[in-house]
Amino acid sequence: MPYLYPLNRRRFLKVMAGGVAAVMVTGFVSPFGGGRKEVFRLALMSDTHVPEDPENAYRGFFPYRNLREGVRQVREAAPDLLVVTGDLARLEGHPGDYRTMRDLLVPLASKVPVAMALGNHDVRENFLKAFPDGPGDRMPVRGKYVLVIEHPMMRLVLLDSLVFTNLAPALGLLGKAQREWLEGFLRDHTDKPVFLFLHHTLDDSDGSLADADRFLRIVTPSRHVKAVFYGHSHVYSIQQQEGLHLVNLPAMGYNFREKDPVGWVEAGLSARGARLTLHTVAGSHARNGEEIQLNWRN
Ligand SMILES: [Zn+2]
Secondary structure, eight states, X not given: OOOOHHHHHHHHHHHHTTTOOOOOSSSOOOTTTTSOOSOEXXXXXXXXXXXXXXXXXBTTBOHHHHHHHHHHHHHHXXXXXXXXXXXOBSSSOOHHHHHHHHHHHGGGTTTOOEEEEOOTTXXXXXXXXXXXXXXXXXXXXXXXXXXXXXXXXXXXXXXXXXXXXXXXXXXXXXOHHHHHHHHHHHHHOOSSOEEEEOSSOOSSSTTSBTTHHHHHHHHTTOTTEEEEEEOSSSOOEEEEETTEEXXXXXXXXXXXXXXXXXXXXXXXXXXXXXXXXXXXXXXXXXXXXXXXXXXXXX
């Protein structure tokens, strides 16, 4: 299967041919904005841990209610796209978990596309049955669910670090095929900033991304990659490595420590940087509304 970018363009033009009068000023078109748009407005979530049973609780948190409230807030914020970086399902990736999640996302359906990556509590096949069509284009990486989403100003890549479901340690792996695909992709697509999304943390603990070193060796020198977003730890924190921003998103389902927020992050991405705003729905609300400005490396 070849790269699917031309399809993206064709699909978009087909939509435009439906009667909307639009003139493309630049050569590039995408489903977002339909032309040059300075800011790509994202809602970022992670670790929703949606149970099939709405009354399922953990540590006093109700992941069902938290996502329902998050969806209400995202709908109100009306971003261009919602990205969820894995651990979508409660623990074992049951089909019913994804059905419940799909039901919870219904209020967004007509307004905000939802792109999802997979975590160590997901099952790829069950996820794909509930969500057969993600936004953007699925890339030809064997056995993995990899999406590329084009915007006039930038490119988002959702990677797949799911290797074992619900095991301890909860490690993730991109694997050789995906790393090689990513390396080639980054080499061939240098005209716009790239943002990467995956589930697993990138430190050296046993439950993190097992090939984090090899991943960072590809990504860090690729100066057009500006930031990597991930979840897994249920902690909201931001680091930098050689100017590359590493954004650990808070969990949506529950925290592990009382001091951590539970919620989502609104992100306005531009060619120069991003403004992140935290929206809490549970856990510690101390940082609710906190804004962080990131500036991209050159
Ligand atoms: Zn999680």
